[in-house]
Amino acid sequence: MHLHKYEKIWLTFGIGSLVLFLAVLGVAAFAFGQQPPSHMASVDSQNLEDTVFAEPGLDQINEDTYRARIVALTYGYSPDTIEIPAGSTVIFEVTSQDVVHSFTIPGTNVNMMITPGHVNMTEHTFTEPGEYLVICNEYCGTGHHYMQMKIEVTP
Amino acid sequence: MLQSNLAYKLPLTEEPAHVASKDAKLSFVHVVVAFFAFLIGILGGLLQGLARGGIIELPAWLGYYQILTAHGVLLALVFTTYLIFGFFFAGMSRTHGAFSDRLRKMGWAGFIITTIGTLMAASMIIANEASVLYTFYAPLQAHYIFYSGLALFVVGTWVAGAAIMAHYFQWKKEHPGEPTPLFGFMATATLILWVVAGLGVAATVLGQMLPWALGMTDEINVLLSRTLFWYFGHPLVYFWIMPAYMVWYLVIPKVIGGRLFSGSLARLAFILFLLFSIPVGFHHQLMEAGITEFWKYIQTVLTFVVVVPSLLTAFSIFATFEQTGREQGGKGLFSWIKKLPWGDVRFFAPFMGMLVFIPAGAGGLINASFQLNAVVHNTLWVVGHFHLTVGTTVILTFFGMAFWLIPVITGRRLTKSMNRSGMVTTWLWTIGMFLMSGAMHILGLFGAPRRTAYTTYQDHPQAMSWFEGIFASHITVAIGGVILTAAGILMFYNFIYLAWFAPKGETEFPMTPDPDDTPHTPALLENWKLWIGIAVVLILFAYTIPIYDMIVNAPPGSPAFNNLIR
Numbered sequence: 001m002h003l004h005k006y007e008k009i010w011l012t013f014g015i016g017s018l019v020l021f022l023a024v025l026g027v028a029a030f031a032f033g034q035q036p037p038s039h040m041a042s043v044d045s046q047n048l049e050d051t052v053f054a055e056p057g058l059d060q061i062n063e064d065t066y067r068a069r070i071v072a073l074t075y076g077y078s079p080d081t082i083e084i085p086a087g088s089t090v091i092f093e094v095t096s097q098d099v100v101h102s103f104t105i106p107g108t109n110v111n112m113m114i115t116p117g118h119v120n121m122t123e124h125t126f127t128e129p130g131e132y133l134v135i136c137n138e139y140c141g142t143g144h145h146y147m148q149m150k151i152e153v154t155p
Numbered sequence: 156m157l158q159s160n161l162a163y164k165l166p167l168t169e170e171p172a173h174v175a176s177k178d179a180k181l182s183f184v185h186v187v188v189a190f191f192a193f194l195i196g197i198l199g200g201l202l203q204g205l206a207r208g209g210i211i212e213l214p215a216w217l218g219y220y221q222i223l224t225a226h227g228v229l230l231a232l233v234f235t236t237y238l239i240f241g242f243f244f245a246g247m248s249r250t251h252g253a254f255s256d257r258l259r260k261m262g263w264a265g266f267i268i269t270t271i272g273t274l275m276a277a278s279m280i281i282a283n284e285a286s287v288l289y290t291f292y293a294p295l296q297a298h299y300i301f302y303s304g305l306a307l308f309v310v311g312t313w314v315a316g317a318a319i320m321a322h323y324f325q326w327k328k329e330h331p332g333e334p335t336p337l338f339g340f341m342a343t344a345t346l347i348l349w350v351v352a353g354l355g356v357a358a359t360v361l362g363q364m365l366p367w368a369l370g371m372t373d374e375i376n377v378l379l380s381r382t383l384f385w386y387f388g389h390p391l392v393y394f395w396i397m398p399a400y401m402v403w404y405l406v407i408p409k410v411i412g413g414r415l416f417s418g419s420l421a422r423l424a425f426i427l428f429l430l431f432s433i434p435v436g437f438h439h440q441l442m443e444a445g446i447t448e449f450w451k452y453i454q455t456v457l458t459f460v461v462v463v464p465s466l467l468t469a470f471s472i473f474a475t476f477e478q479t480g481r482e483q484g485g486k487g488l489f490s491w492i493k494k495l496p497w498g499d500v501r502f503f504a505p506f507m508g509m510l511v512f513i514p515a516g517a518g519g520l521i522n523a524s525f526q527l528n529a530v531v532h533n534t535l536w537v538v539g540h541f542h543l544t545v546g547t548t549v550i551l552t553f554f555g556m557a558f559w560l561i562p563v564i565t566g567r568r569l570t571k572s573m574n575r576s577g578m579v580t581t582w583l584w585t586i587g588m589f590l591m592s593g594a595m596h597i598l599g600l601f602g603a604p605r606r607t608a609y610t611t612y613q614d615h616p617q618a619m620s621w622f623e624g625i626f627a628s629h630i631t632v633a634i635g636g637v638i639l640t641a642a643g644i645l646m647f648y649n650f651i652y653l654a655w656f657a658p659k660g661e662t663e664f665p666m667t668p669d670p671d672d673t674p675h676t677p678a679l680l681e682n683w684k685l686w687i688g689i690a691v692v693l694i695l696f697a698y699t700i701p702i703y704d705m706i707v708n709a710p711p712g713s714p715a716f717n718n719l720i721r
Binding site for chain 2 (some may be wrong): 002003006007010011012014015018021022025026028029030034035036037038039040041042043044045047068074075097098099100102105106109110111112113114115116117118119120121130133134136137138139140141142143144145146148
């Protein structure tokens with residue numbers, strides 16, 4: 001099979017950049033821990049009262065770190081508001097009690113799928129005070145566009 | 156980069172220049188269903204754009220998610236699939252000779268099964284018993300007739316696909332040792348991809364959703380159903396783009412008066428698409444729990460391999476343009492560009508599609524970029540992305556195709572005024588899409604969600620800002636949608652005219668002469684058993700361990716939620 005000289009240059013450049021690009025993604029992921037949310041814990045979505053999600057809410061872990069256990073449901077979240085001081089890091093552990101949802105804070109990198117039976121996890125540091133909107137960006141039924149909660153970040 | 160100008164002729168293959176009339180009829184019914192689905196689909200899109208922008212309010216009997224389901228199913232599944240099969244039946248008849256009566260009957264059987272399935276699914280969408288979007292979303296549960304209809308749809312396409320592949324392999328058997336015609340080779344690669352990918356959707360529909368919707372099982376494994384869907388959902392996009400590439404590789408060179416640059420590279424590109432479009436579905440599930448980072452990364456790497464055949468294609472197409480422009484007297488670095496037939500819709504519409512594929516492909520790289528996906532996942536950015544890829548690149552290529560395919564199979568001629576109408580359609584579509592998709596991309600970066608009806612989230616300032624941007628606004632999306640609808644209605648008119656009212660006459664099915672390197676086609680490229688074997692190995696490698704894990708370590712399943720969709 002004949003490869004034209006220009007085509008060889010074109011492919012070498014293309015494949016070379018591809019390898020470099022994938023290496024950057026891989027190093028960021030496996031050396032610096034910038035991984036997509038891929039938590040492996042599972043729960044019984046129909047019996048959340050027997051799990052750590054029986055009483056969802058905010059726990060303070062240390063001075064500026066919190067854990068927020070949140071249950072996504074049609075059409076909202078439990079709890080529907082959490083309040084933290086600016087500068088706090090929040091570890092979000094979220095599951096669903098019914099169908100597939102998402103837990104998404106527009107304007108941040110917090111954006112993960114919430115599938116029933118699984119707990120998904122991510123964290124975010126809120127440096128700026130304000131009222132953050134949390135929305136579901138995965139279709140979950142006729143009231144999907146009403147599904148939201150708030151994160152109050154106090155100064 | 157001139158290669159030899161001597162057109163190579165295959166020894167004594169009696170190549171019929173026409174599509175046999177019985178095959179033309181089979182092709183025509185596919186095209187007719189495609190364009191009627193297209194018309195309803197784009198009207199659904201118009202209503203969505205206007206409703207989401209807060210410009211109109213939908214009547215109580217029509218749900219936003221209902222028309223969203225209809226829009227997705229009709230355009231992404233029905234329109235594309237029917238048009239692709241119409242193209243394949245006509246093209247195979249043109250390049251491999253008329254279908255035998257037996258195979259043509261099989262083609263008709265496939266058409267009938269697919270159409271029954273389509274009508275079943277459509278009736279459930281109209282009845283608002285199936286607003287689960289075309290991505291299914293278990294444990295939301297649609298009516299069992301919806302799932303049965305989709306299963307029939309897929310099975311019908313397999314029957315029709317089997318007829319086309321049998322026709323190809325019969326040619327291969329009758330011409331031992333010869334390289335097969337490129338059209339048949341590419342159609343076969345596309346259909347093998349479709350069948351192998353379809354196994355995933357068939358498995359989730361027949362094995363999970365249908366028994367569950369019929370009440371035979373109480374629970375469904377949600378993660379498994381999503382994984383099986385995306386095992387199918389990503390190659391689905393290659394099922395759309397590969398026929399568009401066939402138009403670029405095989406038809407466009409002839410339309411511009413030239414010849415394809417290299418046949419072997421074209422074959423290699425299609426083999427690579429077949430191998431690397433299936434074991435990659437996890438890049439649609441990067442933000443999901445229950446799949447480890449390791450397997451997500453493996454599939455991300457496999458995803459990016461499609462860059463290689465894409466680069467091959469880009470090179471081949473533009474090399475063909477340059478070669479042709481120079482053969483026609485174009486000189487200097489760029490003046491050959493002037494020699495291309497810019498006023499011919501059969502060239503211009505697909506060309507605009509190619510141009511759009513540059514930003515569209517770049518957006519695709521961003522989407523698949525592992526951790527970066529968090530920024531855009533399920534935002535309007537993604538909707539903007541696939542309205543460029545399938546909604547512009549593929550659609551404009553198919554529009555361009557319609558202007559010769561329909562006259563070929565109806566025995567009519569493309570008139571000058573129809574060509575002009577096609578040019579206007581192309582411009583309108585491009586402008587409308589620039590506004591709509593451009594605004595969607597930026598809104599997505601600002602966090603605006605996809606698959607979401609009109610909402611201001613209790614007038615939250617962030618959500619309000621999605622309506623207030625000068626360009627980045629739901630209003631721009633709606634305006635783009637209106638222009639696109641105008642273009643779509645014009646295209647429907649073009650279709651009606653070409654199908655039933657254009658003057659009778661002879662139209663050529665444009666097909667590139669065999670490229671210079673045809674006799675040197677490596678036999679390895681034609682070894683289908685080998686390629687299917689490698690495809691299977693790659694799929695097993697990418698999916699076995701994660702799917703085993705999903706089944707063995709599955710959480711308790713989900714019951715049905717069928718009240719949430721009404």
